[in-house]
Amino acid sequence: MNGRAERIQVNIEGLAALPGLLLAWYGENARDLPWRRDREPYRILVSEIMLQQTRAEVVKDYYPRFLEALPTLGALARCGEGTLLKLWEGLGYYSRARNLQKAVQKIEFGLGGRFPDTYEGLRELPGVGPYTAGALASICFDLPVPAADGNVLRIMSRIAGFDAPIDLPAAKQSVTDALAAIYPESRRGDFTQSLMELGAVVCLPNGAPKCGACPAAELCFAKRNNAIARLPVKSRKQPRRVEDRTVLLLVCEGRIALRRREGEGLLGGLWELPNVPGALDAQAVLDLAAQWETEPLALTRRFSRAHVFTHIRWEMTCCAVECGARSHSFVWAGRGELEREYALPSAFRKLLEGLYD
Ligand code: SF4
Structure with a gap:
């Protein structure tokens, strides 16, 4: 397997039932997180950038403080670097904070304050990759665009029995395509969030997944075939x-x-x-x-x-x-x-x- 942009076959048979199962479960079990209380694009952008590389339990403390100090896109676009970095202190990966500010500056000063409402428009914002653009597109604008981060790739790899290394770009694209094909007609933002939620609280990255509590258990290839320990497959990492x-x-x-x-x-x-x-x-x-x-x-x-x-x-x-x-x-x-x-x-x-x- 190499990194060429070839598509990899994902077995999507049976996946059509996934949105219904996850949406019903999410409706009952979603954690009450502060960024889930509205769909305002600036606030969702802040949460999504914070959640890159950082657990929700940590972001929960930073997010309200950040929005209290910088409640609007215009406030963040105009704030000094010292204030911004102080608000970000301890979250790590500080280039995220700088890119977040560059993104809102582009909206405020380059786009007349109008938040892009298409996937392509969102992708043109600094620091907004395919995952964040997908999350914003589906959560804020109800577009059928998946957001495939490490959690979602892990879940999909297990459910669909996808055994190519998930950190390769072609593999990521294949999973994204497979997901795009099953996006529901409504509650698209909830579907995106239900996948994230499943990865955060049930199909865990470290330690045993909680298959007994999983709404997708009946579909899951890994569970049916005793392949949980083997999936997802990852390329060998360079040592630190x-x-x-x-x-x-x-x-x-x-x-x-x-x-x-x-x-x-x-x-x-x-x-x-x-x-x-x-x-x-x-x-x-x-x-x-x-x-x-x-x-x-x-x-x-x-x-x-x-x-x-x-x-x-x-x-x-x-x-x-x-x-x-x-x-x-x-x-x-x-x-x-x-x-x-x-x-x-x-x-x-x-x-x-x-x-x-
Ligand atoms: S059944 Fe288990 S392995 Fe499969 S998706 Fe659910 S938690 Fe993950």
Whole structure:
């Protein structure tokens, strides 16, 4: 199997019954999530971008806060980067926030505030891929367009007995086509959401699926053929690169040294604790702090933490250093400012735990 754009046969026999089964189940069992209470495109866009790579249980806390601060498309289009990143702090994958803002800026300033209402129009928005466009098209505009993310691909692979690697583009397209062929005449947004819901609470990504509670059990190829452990099939992943980093927690009169990360790369534009590649020993850390003109007085604590990104794992050695001078190389944030003003990614924020106890 290669990545060419060939179509793969999906056995859709029997799948015609799927929308009826899922819609009935969804009507009874859908979780009450804040973004399910309306179909307003701006609000659904915010939720869908947040839900990329992040579980609903986490997004539930961020979503209302974000919309309270930026209740309209125009408000997000005009807000400063610092405000945006602070609202996104801890959600990770910060390029999502920037793309979300670019998308609403395009609508606000390029399309006269008119939200695109076709799949093709939605796809032209920055950061809106086939999945998000499908979700918006079906949920907000009732169009028969599937939204095939990892959850939906897993479910479909099991139900239809689809045994090609689901992370290949051709496989994804084939599943999308198979789903498009069975979209119902009404409640299309609900059908999209019922698939997502099934993947989130019944046909789980990790651990055993709850087949006893599954509305699609009678159709399911994997269940009937004892093939659950084998499906979905995935291509072999590249192992994560492991990177050692030494992070300096420089403290001067109760204030912490921060600096801004450059560029658009990993965590680009966000604030960070000063850090360097490699695992430095205590003397090298003090020398570095001196070189940064912080007049280090003592290394007070040294501990290790790991942080996992999509492709990299940071093995961090964190060194807390009491300093005698606030070097101009950094901003020095007090406790309140750290909470209110600076968007500090989780990789660094977790190193501050216990600092003020
Ligand atoms: S029957 Fe089991 S394996 Fe099949 S879709 Fe339902 S939960 Fe998943």
